[in-house]
Amino acid sequence: MSTTTPRRRLLAIGGVLAAATLALSACTNSSDDGDGDGNAANAGAGDNAETGDTVRIGFSAPAADHGWMGAITDAAVKQAEAFDDVELVNAEGTNDVNLQISQVETFINDKVDAIVLLPFDGAAMTDVATRAMEAGIPVINVDREFDSPFAARTTVLGDNYGMGVSAGRYICQQADGSTDAVVAEIAGIDSLPLTQDRSRGFKDALADCGLKVSNRVAAEFTVETGERAAANLLQAAPKIDFLWNHDDDQGVGVMAAIDNAGRDEFVMVGGAGSANVMRSIEADDTVLKATVIYPSTQGADGIKLARLIAQGRSMSDLAEVEVPRIVQLAAPIVTKENVDQYMDSAFES
Incomplete structure (x- = not known):
């Protein structure tokens, strides 16, 4: 049985959250340019911003039946539009698992370069995501995890x-x-x-x-x-x-x-x-x-990572030559004192 005290455990958690924030900043905050809309795209800077080979990215998420989910899709679409080397194939949002499986199968048949997938049900989508990976199409899993580590190249998670x-x-x-x-x-x-x-x-x-x-x-x-x-x-x-x-x-x-x-x-x-x-x-x-x-930017982060992976690039703010397998976003507290910092990234309920 662990003898770690609760306070020490929480200090350790704080270190993990800080590391996650660093990973996120490398992915999404590499530029100060933007249009002020937190859900709009930020194309990044440095090596990551340089135009590369055009890639086709398939995107599928559940239906936008509440504010957070709608913001996920909106941010992903705007992020793709910010790149002149990304062609987004955006499937209609659905809460029907069988329809979402069919959407991914279409992506596979169309030989897209990468797939960004927020599953309605992670377990139910594991098999088709694995088939995409086996077909040589990298899958970026967003928010709801698959049952198998072999079903995704990279996973973007909230905390x-x-x-x-x-x-x-x-x-x-x-x-x-x-x-x-x-x-x-x-x-x-x-x-x-x-x-x-x-x-x-x-x-x-x-x-x-x-x-x-x-x-x-x-x-x-x-x-x-x-x-x-x-x-x-x-x-x-x-x-x-x-x-x-x-x-x-x-x-x-x-x-x-x-x-x-x-x-x-x-x-x-x-x-x-x-x-x-x-x-x-x-x-x-x-x-x-x-x-x-709980960031509604996860779909946009998935698009950015899918682009880099499909183009064979890494995250320019990291020394690592490959995009990480897991990117976990931070869960900061917003109060009256710092609300201005987060207002632009908020979604409408």
């Missing part, structure tokens, strides 16, 4: 565990040494590994300052389920000091339930980084005081 850590650390700071604060949590879909990772990170971070989750409910990443779950939580918990909601899209419903209940005695932290939440943080006129970023 779900890190989201929980960031939310928990912020609450620990706000609690300022109090160990009897009442902490509540509104999770997403409990059966999903991403939700489990977020909750585990949250629990670990709270434990580091002697706090724990007293009341917890799960929603389903929608406005309706967010409102219903929050109403149930507020009824069951007459006193709350801090509340973390995993997802800003479902947070629209959570805020509606809070307003309907007339509750304002607690500090709320959001999750993902929507524009409406950031505007609320900036205005400082609701219980929402912070949110944790």
Whole structure:
């Protein structure tokens, strides 16, 4: 059994997050040029920005049925448009696994140079992604991981565990040494590994300052389920000091339930980084005081990496001669003090 203390574990996590931030900056921040739209493309600088052989990249993602997913596709398309050596084959977003499998099979038959794939279901898409790899087409897996390491050349991930850590650390700071604060949590879909990772990170971070989750409910990443779950939580918990909601899209419903209940005695932290939440943080006129970023740039990062891999290039800010196999993005906390830094990259819920 490990003898590492919780504080040391979290310090180690901090080092991992810092390294992930470095990897991300090498991929997406190699230029200061841009049009001010965080979801628009940034073509990079140095060797990576030089025009190379034209490559065809197939892109497939789930349907844009909420703000974060819509932002993923928009950012990917804008990123491809920023390069004059990329031809994007953009499949229609779908939540039908069989249709998404068919889309990838079409990419294989058309012999695209690379595939960027955010699976609706990572396990279900593993076989067809593996077939693409076996056909010599590099697959860049975005956000939802495949079941096999052989199904992707490179994987771009958010940091779900890190989201929980960031939310928990912020609450620990706000609690300022109090160990009897009442902490509540509104999770997403409990059966999903991403939700489990977020909750585990949250629990670990709270434990580091002697706090724990007293009341917890799960929603389903929608406005309706967010409102219903929050109403149930507020009824069951007459006193709350801090509340973390995993997802800003479902947070629209959570805020509606809070307003309907007339509750304002607690500090709320959001999750993902929507524009409406950031505007609320900036205005400082609701219980929402912070949110944790889960980047909606992952599809755009996938396009940038697919281009480099298909052209046989590396990331110019790294000494490594190959594009890394895993790029994990950071999960920073956004508050009134730093909201301007993240507003341009926010998505609309």
